[in-house]
Amino acid sequence: MSTTVTKTRTPATEGRTVPSHRAPAPGPVRKNPVPGILRRALTGGAALSWTAIVVVPIYWLVVTSLRSKSDFTSDSPLALPSHPTLDSYRTVLDGDFTTYLLNSVVVTAGTVVIAVAVALMAAFSIVRNAGSRFSRVSFRVFLLGLAIPLQAVIIPVYLLIIRMHLYDSLLAIVLPSAAFALPITVMILVSFLRDVPRSLFEAMIVDGAGDWRMLWSLAAPLARPALMTVAVYDGLQVWNGFLFPLILTQSGNKAVLPLALTLFKGQFGIDVPATMAAVVLSTLPMLALFILARRQLVAGLTAGFSK
């Protein structure tokens, strides 16, 4: 069994594995070919099985969304739709989908702008005043923040939002989401700004620049790749966030997409293809983001934790 896996995999990987100095895993293949094959068979086998586990549900999701209601009960689940149709998508789009989409866009954009702007200021100040006690304490606060689970503090957040008269508004989602995006955003920006040579800042000080000018004309442009990374990462988290919208909003016209999906489920009931079409539609913007900014997305996911 392992040999079949290796046979199919070897020609493809053999020629293309660049002997890069950062890719140690293949080892000295020439001297020790058999164990190399064994290792590849094991990891390759795991990779192939996991690929099937990942791809089958996603394939099923897409083909189901293209089936008609009647074909859904008669077609074999994994077969291609016998009469492919976009009816389910029409059903979803004829509903309030655009309202939910717009809510999600507003919430995501608002959160990302607030979180990134505020975090950049904080990171700049923490790095610039690295010696000061205030700066060290601020850093600690955000470090601690990484360990605070959202679920555990949702009740006091709910109370705060009610007292601030923000309940059932989009701002009620934006503010806490931005707050909880801050720890990781600040961490990533701090670790990036730390590498900016001090002499650049000092040169600006000699030119008479204040903190604000240094922030906007030096730190921000230099940190652009890091800013992109955190913006994309925060955006993904907020777009997919469920708990804040669930607890802090109530009206249908304030629902963001993840919450709306649960509403669709109730509304469409047994119309599974329509629910699946809604799932696909709600994911498309993130798929587009993934295609356009894959590097930033991957960097964002690992930046905070591996280094």
Add this chain to the structure above:
Amino acid sequence: MAAPALLLFGLFGLVPLIGVAALSVARWDGLGSISWAGLTNWTSVLTDSATWQSLWLTVKVMVVSWLVQTPIALALGLFQAPRGRLRALFAVLFFLPLLLSAVAIGLTWQALLDPSFGIGATPGLHWLAKPLLGSPELALYTVIFVIAWQFVPFHALLYQAGIRQIPTALYEAAALDGAGPVTRFLHITLPQLKYTLVTSSTLMLVGSLTYFDLIFVLSGGTGGPGTATRVLPLSMYITGFQAHDMGRASAVATLLVVFGLGLSLLTTRLSGFTRMDSQQEGM
């Protein structure tokens, strides 16, 4: 300039941390006024067998998830680490679950595992036509599987990044010493991945305390069937926002906070891990 960030985070992150402990000794239905309740919430929470069952389920989800996800993520990380076009294609496929919201994943799997119209209706796959989410014995394990489906890609990414940082020189030296692949894996790869293993495990263990969205959707908001998947965060939600007993729910939430902070301290201590450790000992 750090002020706005500290204010925002202080207001919604730190104040609620104290607030949750304060509310745990209060009586509040979520709408009316808040009054002092003393320790009644705590005595009722701690003497209720449902709390302990939730806690047990939470621990079970945590341990089984770790046991399931770690080997798979490590294997996938090992597979993805060498650069190559085919591997890159696989990496893109593995990545897809990370783009979906927990709600989208929950709804998809719920429909996919439907005993009548789900994947079990495929010829050859009838053995899957079981009430995987509907039976009290199977539901928790099904949930754990779907959780793995959602989170394994992220941990595989962590391992991939960790593996790529191991200096090749270590492998070259080991090869000169005649070390076989098993020896190399056990004596170079694994020890060098210590930091990644600790990070990934901490995120997994602490993260598993907070699995909410997915279980909420998979169980239709009940933590069911019965209470078969009612982990602590769901128990908190149901107590607070469905039974309108915010005080009692806050006590459960406080348990979560304590449990979570304790756990992250414990994992970092036990592994003897500090950020100052050289990753390249012996180089």
